[in-house]
Amino acid sequence: MSTKEFDVVVIGAGPAGEVCAGRLAGENLSVALVERELVGGECSFYACMPSKALLRPAQALAEARRVGGIRFAQEAAEGAIDVAAVLRRRDEVVHNLSDDAQMLWIEEREIALVRGHGTVAGEREVRVGDDLLRARRAVVLAPGTGAAIPPIPGLRESRPWTNREVTTAEAIPGSLLVLGGGVVGVEMASAYASLGAKVTIVEALPRLIAGEEEFASGQVKDALEAAGVEVVAGTKATAVQRKDGVGPVTLELEDGRSFTGDELLVAVGRRPRTDALGLEELGLEAGKSVEVDEEMRVPGHEWLYVIGDANGRVLLTHMGKYQGRLAADHILGRSVSLRSDGRLSPRVIFTEPQVAAVGHTLQSAKDAGLNVRAVETPTEGSAGGSFVGRDAPGTARIVLDEDRRVIVGATFTGVEVAESLHAATIAIIGEVPIERLWHAVPCFPTRSELWLNLLEEYGL
Amino acid sequence: MSTKEFDVVVIGAGPAGEVCAGRLAGENLSVALVERELVGGECSFYACMPSKALLRPAQALAEARRVGGIRFAQEAAEGAIDVAAVLRRRDEVVHNLSDDAQMLWIEEREIALVRGHGTVAGEREVRVGDDLLRARRAVVLAPGTGAAIPPIPGLRESRPWTNREVTTAEAIPGSLLVLGGGVVGVEMASAYASLGAKVTIVEALPRLIAGEEEFASGQVKDALEAAGVEVVAGTKATAVQRKDGVGPVTLELEDGRSFTGDELLVAVGRRPRTDALGLEELGLEAGKSVEVDEEMRVPGHEWLYVIGDANGRVLLTHMGKYQGRLAADHILGRSVSLRSDGRLSPRVIFTEPQVAAVGHTLQSAKDAGLNVRAVETPTEGSAGGSFVGRDAPGTARIVLDEDRRVIVGATFTGVEVAESLHAATIAIIGEVPIERLWHAVPCFPTRSELWLNLLEEYGL
Numbered sequence: 001m002s003t004k005e006f007d008v009v010v011i012g013a014g015p016a017g018e019v020c021a022g023r024l025a026g027e028n029l030s031v032a033l034v035e036r037e038l039v040g041g042e043c044s045f046y047a048c049m050p051s052k053a054l055l056r057p058a059q060a061l062a063e064a065r066r067v068g069g070i071r072f073a074q075e076a077a078e079g080a081i082d083v084a085a086v087l088r089r090r091d092e093v094v095h096n097l098s099d100d101a102q103m104l105w106i107e108e109r110e111i112a113l114v115r116g117h118g119t120v121a122g123e124r125e126v127r128v129g130d131d132l133l134r135a136r137r138a139v140v141l142a143p144g145t146g147a148a149i150p151p152i153p154g155l156r157e158s159r160p161w162t163n164r165e166v167t168t169a170e171a172i173p174g175s176l177l178v179l180g181g182g183v184v185g186v187e188m189a190s191a192y193a194s195l196g197a198k199v200t201i202v203e204a205l206p207r208l209i210a211g212e213e214e215f216a217s218g219q220v221k222d223a224l225e226a227a228g229v230e231v232v233a234g235t236k237a238t239a240v241q242r243k244d245g246v247g248p249v250t251l252e253l254e255d256g257r258s259f260t261g262d263e264l265l266v267a268v269g270r271r272p273r274t275d276a277l278g279l280e281e282l283g284l285e286a287g288k289s290v291e292v293d294e295e296m297r298v299p300g301h302e303w304l305y306v307i308g309d310a311n312g313r314v315l316l317t318h319m320g321k322y323q324g325r326l327a328a329d330h331i332l333g334r335s336v337s338l339r340s341d342g343r344l345s346p347r348v349i350f351t352e353p354q355v356a357a358v359g360h361t362l363q364s365a366k367d368a369g370l371n372v373r374a375v376e377t378p379t380e381g382s383a384g385g386s387f388v389g390r391d392a393p394g395t396a397r398i399v400l401d402e403d404r405r406v407i408v409g410a411t412f413t414g415v416e417v418a419e420s421l422h423a424a425t426i427a428i429i430g431e432v433p434i435e436r437l438w439h440a441v442p443c444f445p446t447r448s449e450l451w452l453n454l455l456e457e458y459g460l
Numbered sequence: 461m462s463t464k465e466f467d468v469v470v471i472g473a474g475p476a477g478e479v480c481a482g483r484l485a486g487e488n489l490s491v492a493l494v495e496r497e498l499v500g501g502e503c504s505f506y507a508c509m510p511s512k513a514l515l516r517p518a519q520a521l522a523e524a525r526r527v528g529g530i531r532f533a534q535e536a537a538e539g540a541i542d543v544a545a546v547l548r549r550r551d552e553v554v555h556n557l558s559d560d561a562q563m564l565w566i567e568e569r570e571i572a573l574v575r576g577h578g579t580v581a582g583e584r585e586v587r588v589g590d591d592l593l594r595a596r597r598a599v600v601l602a603p604g605t606g607a608a609i610p611p612i613p614g615l616r617e618s619r620p621w622t623n624r625e626v627t628t629a630e631a632i633p634g635s636l637l638v639l640g641g642g643v644v645g646v647e648m649a650s651a652y653a654s655l656g657a658k659v660t661i662v663e664a665l666p667r668l669i670a671g672e673e674e675f676a677s678g679q680v681k682d683a684l685e686a687a688g689v690e691v692v693a694g695t696k697a698t699a700v701q702r703k704d705g706v707g708p709v710t711l712e713l714e715d716g717r718s719f720t721g722d723e724l725l726v727a728v729g730r731r732p733r734t735d736a737l738g739l740e741e742l743g744l745e746a747g748k749s750v751e752v753d754e755e756m757r758v759p760g761h762e763w764l765y766v767i768g769d770a771n772g773r774v775l776l777t778h779m780g781k782y783q784g785r786l787a788a789d790h791i792l793g794r795s796v797s798l799r800s801d802g803r804l805s806p807r808v809i810f811t812e813p814q815v816a817a818v819g820h821t822l823q824s825a826k827d828a829g830l831n832v833r834a835v836e837t838p839t840e841g842s843a844g845g846s847f848v849g850r851d852a853p854g855t856a857r858i859v860l861d862e863d864r865r866v867i868v869g870a871t872f873t874g875v876e877v878a879e880s881l882h883a884a885t886i887a888i889i890g891e892v893p894i895e896r897l898w899h900a901v902p903c904f905p906t907r908s909e910l911w912l913n914l915l916e917e918y919g920l
Contacts, residue, residue, distance in 0.1 A: 015904070043904070048843075048904055048905050049843065049846070049905065052846070052847050052905055053846075053847070056527050056847045056848075057527050057528065057529035057530055060523060060524045060527040060530065061524060061530045063520060063524075064520045064521060064523075064524045064530075067516050067517050067520040068517065068545055068546070068549045069517035069541060069542050069543075069545040069546035069549055070517055070520065070521045070524075070532070070540055070541060070542065071532065071533035071540050071541070071542050072530070072531065072532055072533060073531035073532060073533060080530055080531050081529060081530060081531070082529050082530065082531050083529075085528055085529040086528070086529035089528045089529055093846055316903075316904070317904040317905075318901050318902065318903050318904040318909075319901060321901075321904070321912075322899075322901045337899075339896075339899035340899050340900070340901050345901065346901055346902070346903050347903060348903045348906060356903070383508075383509065384878075386509070386512075386513075386553055387512050387513070387516045388516075388879075416876075416879075418844075418903065418906045418908075419848075419876075419879050419880045419906055419907055419908055420879045420880075420882070421903060421906070421908070422880070422883040422900065422902050422903075422906070422908040422911065423882040423883040423885075423886050425883075425900045425901065425902070426883050426886050426887050426890070426892060426897065426900045427886050427890070428900075429892075429896060429897075429899050429900040430886070430887070430890050430892035430896055430897065430900065432886060432889075432890035432892065436799075436889060436890055437886065437889075437890065439782075439797075439799035439800050439889050440800070440882070440885045440886045440888075440889040440890065441778050441779060441781075441782045441800050441805065441806055441885065442778065442806070442882050442885070443776075443778050443806050443807060443808045443816070443878065443881060443882075444475070444503070444508055444776070444777040444778040444781070445508050445509065445512060445777075446808060446878045446879055446881070446882075447879055448878075448879055448881070448882040449778070451882060452781075
């Protein structure tokens with residue numbers, strides 16, 4: 001057994017761990033980064049990145065068609081989407097599941113990459129195989145999450161796809177069942193439908209993406225249905241049948257219906273990868289989210305930080321990275337303050353229409369006891385909508401705190417609204433008074449004039 | 461002669477006049493809106509709107525090509541851009557130069573539309589033909605600007621195109637000379653090149669779009685040249701030759717060179733349409749911009765407002781509309797404050813790359829005596845750049861006031877950056893401290909993560 005010493009040991013080289021390690025190394029701390037799989041994590045190889053690669057071509061095509069004036073291949077022949085090319089591009093985006101491209105970044109920062117499974121061996125100690133890594137300052141856990149497999153009879157035995165298989169598939173099945181109508185479910189239903197699969201999506205709650213504004217759920221459902229997806233909401237799956245875990249798979253529902261497809265994607269939530277990290281030694285519960293304080297530290301263990309999905313605060317790559325920066329700053333002795341967190345975090349669902357939201361929905365604001373009013377305008381209802389997202393319906397809603405006269409929530413749906421969200425995020429986090437926002441003039445003819453319509457609607 | 465009385469008389473139904481009239485009518489004031497041409501103005505029929513219709517198809521096509529996975533028509537045949545379809549779509553956007561579609565809006569607000577040429581006839585009086593319109597409260601002038609024709613020998617006789625002809629052309633000429641490398645010049649050079657014309661652009665200043673960051677000028681120049689446009693900067697035109705004002709037109713330059721094309725666009729600035737408004741009667745100079753105070757009133761004539769291009773503060777549709785809202789509010793007795801104005805206004809140039817800017821450039825901030833630092837990042841340099849604007853170079857720069865710790869300027873260049881600008885506008889107008897901006901987390905994987913890169917580059 002060899003023992004090595006570092007200022008900080010980080011377990012998990014997904015986005016949160018990478019950002020934390022990089023920020024510490026940038027301040028000349030010695031950092032060990034422990035990873036048992038691919039450097040870059042779930043997000044880079046099996047989630048955000050490949051899913052966007054699968055979604056984007058059909059959306060760019062749809063937008064180009066709406067714009068008009070462009071000639072496409074005769075669709076009678078083989079269709080305007082080149083599925084093989086889309087899958088090749090996806091392979092490029094995930095670097096054919098190699099993390100070689102990450103090594104330059106690691107080397108430039110002189111981070112010690114340790115390949116293997118890291119476990120906490122004691123205070124400020126991490127074991128990786130035969131090596132013991134001692135941390136002079138802190139240990140940061142960023143193990144992430146894996147797909148949860150709910151205890152539905154026959155489900156596990158049916159060898160369902162998770163986010164990993166659905167994002168890295170080498171061919172598009174003829175039909176796909178999707179269990180779960182959250183972000184992963186609706187994005188993959190949208191992508192696979194655009195690539196030629198017959199898709200059925202089953203959600204137990206009464207509506208898709210149930211945490212978002214109701215109009216967003218409705219518009220995404222309508223668009224999925226228009227793309228040929230069968231949407232079944234408000235009913236639970238009770239059993240899965242698949243002979244020997246291959247071939248056609250059948251999903252049985254509590255209402256008596258059943259659906260059969262070539263593959264089944266299970267996308268009903270995430271499970272923290274905290275089951276084999278040695279947390280029991282510290283009196284913490286394995287396999288659960290690890291509670292942390294606002295500095296991302298585990299109460300009672302001031303040397304131990306948990307960032308990203310595994311602390312259960314919010315399951316979003318950008319928020320994991322944010323937490324990675326906060327933890328690094330705290331380790332560096334800087335004062336930190338958590339100003340964006342949990343369900344109120346900015347978020348984008350890359351379906352078509354896209355759903356971009358930050359802060360409260362109208363309902364969550366009311367539930368939080370705020371005195372709020374919501375105003376709406378069609379996303380494409382300004383002059384700018386003549387050129388981008390034309391005739392593709394969307395809604396922009398802001399939720400205003402009538403007492404504090406600031407925006408506390410915003411949801412934009414429509415074509416290509418992802419980059420429009422940051423204006424709302426700055427308005428909310430910056431607590432810019434709405435009377436001042438009125439003077440932030442959106443350019444003509446951009447769709448950002450929806451801000452003008454919203455504030456006029458509010459009465460400014 | 462008949463006399464009619466209104467609360468407010470507005471001359472000019474372009475965007476500024478329309479917005480002002482609409483806002484007043486919305487508060488139940490009686491409003492006369494006088495227009496001698498088309499309701500909707502230069503912007504709707506001969507500028508912003510048709511120019512975007514001409515620019516967008518080639519940009520949507522270029523983006524779809526960058527995304528990959530889409531099959532286009534064989535270009536060997538007739539090209540992927542359907543020029544006739546683009547022109548038809550442009551005609552749709554300008555409603556075939558009819559303002560009928562505006563009438564519903566006018567009628568709903570019970571605005572009295574008066575067709576004809578309005579002139580100020582005395583205090584609170586406007587004459588339109590045989591009618592005298594009396595204003596109980598105020599007269600608002602929103603006459604706009606027309607293309608300036610500089611005194612270059614032979615230019616006027618050559619019957620050059622202005623913004624009107626170039627945006628409404630029924631066919632694309634084989635070659636187009638563009639005199640002036642400002643916004644109109646570069647946008648139309650870009651559009652016409654994409655539609656098949658051989659374009660030459662001549663600018664007297666050393667660089668195109670000279671008021672913007674130098675990198676923006678360079679990138680737009682490179683892109684125009686890559687699209688086959690010949691860019692000639694830093695040399696003045698000295699004469700124009702065109703026999704009888706038809707056929708080939710030749711532009712002679714001071715450096716001895718000359719260029720010949722099928723048409724010549726003159727785009728070297730604007731001239732306020734204040735020459736036949738009766739301003740001499742009030743002791744004001746006709747044909748010049750009319751100076752106004754921060755409430756948009758003409759000093760010495762408290763009943764007279766001038767909004768939009770004609771007051772010379774800033775030549776942008778959205779700023780004219782903003783001034784229209786301010787003037788209306790002031791007429792309604794509300795307190796108003798001008799917080800966005802002049803060269804610091806938000807602005808977008810819809811070339812490819814687009815140039816979206818607000819507030820100071822680094823140079824203008826230094827010239828204003830501010831203690832600033834600029835930081836930059838590639839616009840497409842984040843994970844989001846893998847999916848939008850891939851391999852299409854752009855630059856994001858923010859200019860930070862080191863004393864006040866706020867952003868005072870931002871310029872984004874790249875593919876589809878127009879909607880990204882409003883985040884910067886809110887940050888600047890909201891005077892959000894940069895330490896707070898650090899907590900406005902951009903979503904992964906959106907290109908808005910450039911904000912993260914910029915603030916990290918600054919040292920946060």
